Amino acid sequence: MNLTSCYLPLYGAARLEKGGKILPLRRKSLAILYYLALEGASRREHLAELLWPDSKGSVNLRAEIYYLRKKFSLDVATQSGLLTLPENVALDITQQNGEPLEGLEGLTADFDAWITRKRFEVEFQRQPQLMQRIARRLAAELPVPGLWILAGPIGTGKRRLARALADELDLPFYEGWKSGATGMVFLEEPLPAFEEIEKSPNWPRVLVLARPALGEEPSLLLGLRTVYPTERTRYLKIPRLSYNDAAGILGSLPFVDAARFYLRSHGRDELLEEMVQANHETPLKYRAVYKIEARRLRRKSRLALERISVCPEPINAELAHRMGSEEDLEELERRGWLVYDHGWRFSDPVARRALEYDLPDGLKIQYHQRAAIAWEQAGKTMLSAWHQLQAGETTDLQLTASRSGNRYAAALLTNIEQNQGPPQKKLAKGGLVPLLESKQAGEGLERRENHWLILRPEYAGGAAWLEFEPLETDAIVQVSGQLWSFAPLFGALQEKPPLALHVGEKRFWLAPVNAAQEFLGGWLLPAKDHFSYNFFLPANTPLALVSEVDEVAAEIDVQAFAVAERGSPELVL
Numbered sequence: 001m002n003l004t005s006c007y008l009p010l011y012g013a014a015r016l017e018k019g020g021k022i023l024p025l026r027r028k029s030l031a032i033l034y035y036l037a038l039e040g041a042s043r044r045e046h047l048a049e050l051l052w053p054d055s056k057g058s059v060n061l062r063a064e065i066y067y068l069r070k071k072f073s074l075d076v077a078t079q080s081g082l083l084t085l086p087e088n089v090a091l092d093i094t095q096q097n098g099e100p101l102e103g104l105e106g107l108t109a110d111f112d113a114w115i116t117r118k119r120f121e122v123e124f125q126r127q128p129q130l131m132q133r134i135a136r137r138l139a140a141e142l143p144v145p146g147l148w149i150l151a152g153p154i155g156t157g158k159r160r161l162a163r164a165l166a167d168e169l170d171l172p173f174y175e176g177w178k179s180g181a182t183g184m185v186f187l188e189e190p191l192p193a194f195e196e197i198e199k200s201p202n203w204p205r206v207l208v209l210a211r212p213a214l215g216e217e218p219s220l221l222l223g224l225r226t227v228y229p230t231e232r233t234r235y236l237k238i239p240r241l242s243y244n245d246a247a248g249i250l251g252s253l254p255f256v257d258a259a260r261f262y263l264r265s266h267g268r269d270e271l272l273e274e275m276v277q278a279n280h281e282t283p284l285k286y287r288a289v290y291k292i293e294a295r296r297l298r299r300k301s302r303l304a305l306e307r308i309s310v311c312p313e314p315i316n317a318e319l320a321h322r323m324g325s326e327e328d329l330e331e332l333e334r335r336g337w338l339v340y341d342h343g344w345r346f347s348d349p350v351a352r353r354a355l356e357y358d359l360p361d362g363l364k365i366q367y368h369q370r371a372a373i374a375w376e377q378a379g380k381t382m383l384s385a386w387h388q389l390q391a392g393e394t395t396d397l398q399l400t401a402s403r404s405g406n407r408y409a410a411a412l413l414t415n416i417e418q419n420q421g422p423p424q425k426k427l428a429k430g431g432l433v434p435l436l437e438s439k440q441a442g443e444g445l446e447r448r449e450n451h452w453l454i455l456r457p458e459y460a461g462g463a464a465w466l467e468f469e470p471l472e473t474d475a476i477v478q479v480s481g482q483l484w485s486f487a488p489l490f491g492a493l494q495e496k497p498p499l500a501l502h503v504g505e506k507r508f509w510l511a512p513v514n515a516a517q518e519f520l521g522g523w524l525l526p527a528k529d530h531f532s533y534n535f536f537l538p539a540n541t542p543l544a545l546v547s548e549v550d551e552v553a554a555e556i557d558v559q560a561f562a563v564a565e566r567g568s569p570e571l572v573l
Contacts, residue, residue: 006074006089008037012098016072016089023072029064031104031111032076032083037091038118041082050110098277135164138236144169144206147228149221151211152238153348154289155271158210161238162186171205184208187220194223213348214293214336240267243446243455249273256484256529259553263457263486266350282357290354297335304328305337309355310367310390312458312488313383314343322374323367341459349458365391382406386488401492409492411517411524421516422508422523427536428567433475435543435560439467444547451481454499454547454554463548468558470540475560476572477503477543480532483510487551497524498552504541508533508573523573534572 006018014030016023025033028051035050036042048057065083068074074086100119105112142148142165150158159175162184166173172183177192179200188210197203197220209221225233243262249272250258264281265272274283294302304325308315311323320326332338339347346352356364372387385400401409442464444456454464485491485498490512497509497519507522510531517524525533537543537560545556 006086007092008033008089009092010100011093012102014101014103017092025072026064026067027104027107028060029068031107032061032064032068033074033085033089034101034104035114036076036083036085037089041084044083047083050114051108053108053110134161134239135168139165139168142206142234143232144171145203146206146232146234147224148206148208149211149233149235150208150238151213151235153213153266153268153350154293155265155268155274155286155350156238156240157269158188158238159186160270162208162210165208166206169206174204186210189218191218191220194220198223198227214351215296216335241269241272242267243453244448246272249276251276255482255555256553259455259484260486263455263551263553264350264353266457268350271350282353286350287354287358290351291358293351294355297337298331301328301331301335305332306355306359306363307367307370308344309346309352309359310364310387311371312349312352313493314341314345316343316378318378319371319374320344323370345459369393382409382489382493386493397489406492406495407520408495408497408511409489411519412490412492412511412513414517416513416515416517422525422573424571424573425536426569427476427534427572428564428569429476430562430564430567433471433473433560433562435471435477435558436469437466438469439465439544441465442547444552448555451555451557452545454545454552454556456547456550456552458550460550463546465544465546467542467544470542471537471560473539474563475537475539476563476570477535477537478532478559478561479535479545479556480530481554481556482530483512483527483552483554483556484529485512485549485552487549491549491552494549496549498547498549499527499554500546500548501535502542502544502546503535503537504543508535534570536572 006016006023008014008016014034016025016030016033031051032047035047044058044061048061051057052060065076068076068086074089076086077084101115104115150162152158163173163186166184169184172181174181174183174185177185177187177197180202181204182202183204184206185204186208189212191209207224209224211221212218243259246262246267246269249269250262253261253276261272261275261281265275271286274285275281278284294305297305304323305328307323307325308320311319315323317326317329320329329338329344333340333344336347337351338344359367368387368391372384372391372393375381375384375387381400381404385395385397388395389397398410398413398415401413404410442462443460444454444464445466446453446455452466456464479501483499487494491498497511499510501508501510507520509519509522509524510527511524512528513524513526515526525531545558547554
């Protein structure tokens with residue numbers, strides 16, 4: 001018989017629920033229950049010292065246990081001198097909204113330390129295979145003793161990876177410089193002075209330095225390089241999570257939300273967790289982090305950075321001049337904020353979004369207006385029109401698109417409700433035919449169970465290309481799934497549709513248009529959210545899926561069927 005009637009949700013606000021209602025327990029009573037639920041049977045003296053370090057702990061603990069039993073019928077039983085969780089209480093790990101053990105902070109310093117440790121353990125357990133796999137692979141290649149430099153943007157989980165590596169190598173883990181520490185010491189900003197470390201008589205087996213993502217190389221790193229020989233030094237760039245690896249963080253979110261958070265986080269585990277928990281693309285914690293980083297710049301450079309934060313597109317020298325930022329581009333590039341890639345752009349798109357989000361509305365409008373004027377004078381009318389819209393101005397996008405020569409934007413913004421569409425014929429589907437992939441290239445392609453994922457972040461680079469082996473007989477290929485574009489104006493500024501299907505020499509593009517339209521010798525097909533199309537594939541004809549644009553997310557199933565002589569005919573393109 002199941003005696004459980006009360007539940008302690010692990011995530012979110014700490015509370016005891018019974019029959020859907022929250023019981024009004026005192027915080028230290030809750031702390032006792034959560035501790036026993038997570039640690040198991042525990043010594044009475046240990047709990048007393050943990051929760052009442054500066055008073056009569058045993059007396060207070062006895063009173064709290066009496067309070068639980070008398071008022072809520074919760075018997076914290078004593079077995080062989082150990083306290084155990086009441087039989088009718090269980091830990092609930094199914095509700096994964098919020099951070100573990102919220103609201104129990106501040107009881108005592110020792111209990112806060114316990115909460116921090118449990119949170120790390122819980123986070124690690126949520127994706128143990130991923131962390132263990134990465135740590136196991138890296139640990140075999142890293143020198144011990146040695147200096148390891150972990151590099152990567154903010155939110156990539158440098159501390160988490162270092163701790164997993166320490167566990168894999170069975171080394172004690174320390175955060176912050178501790179003279180005489182013998183295991184692994186993890187250092188991040190604010191970093192100690194090199195002179196403080198240099199004078200230590202005993203150095204740790206492994207010194208791990210989290211390389212700041214922004215700014216110049218710290219003096220500590222320069223000093224350490226004079227001490228550690230090359231063969232004892234490793235520079236590690238933290239790998240980005242694949243979408244499949246991020247599944248444990250994304251949980252049961254609908255694909256559109258999961259893909260949006262994943263792309264906006266650029267696959268950084270800690271940042272992605274924060275986004276999902278806050279249900280926000282630019283969580284407050286990370287906005288504050290980037291603001292602090294920006295304050296290390298000269299005020300003039302910081303203001304220049306804020307001005308161009310409204311520009312997701314690469315900017316040229318002329319636009320930078322009109323935005324009042326031209327003189328500062330060199331410093332911003334040298335300090336890691338900008339890179340040159342067919343124009344200057346933010347090296348970290350997350351930083352751009354964070355700085356833009358906190359701009360006062362008046363300044364944001366002013367900066368968009370400046371950008372609109374600059375792009376208009378440079379002949380980039382679609383970019384100009386988009387910035388006008390962001391500034392709250394009225395503009396005729398359809399007219400601008402037709403005059404700009406941007407054929408995709410014109411097709412996307414034309415109000416066509418119905419159209420005859422491409423030529424179709426009726427064929428009957430037979431049995432499934434094996435369809436094998438022959439080539440996969442570019443960033444943003446992943447296989448997941450029986451379908452393919454296309455997830456193209458900002459500045460993805462070259463095309464993502466998936467090619468299939470030609471079939472020896474005629475076939476009907478069904479391409480179905482869901483497609484989303486998170487780029488400004490559904491990708492119109494990039495001048496290319498989100499997804500293309502190459503059927504021999506024929507071209508079909510899937511895009512969020514209202515109706516099928518002729519386009520560049522092929523056809524644009526509506527793919528708003530979910531879609532499904534059948535294509536006739538003649539024998540020995542190449543078949544490929546291609547995406548050349550950024551901020552696209554697609555979940556696609558591709559199946560091939562024999563052409564049957566009998567059966568219910570279907571429309572085939």
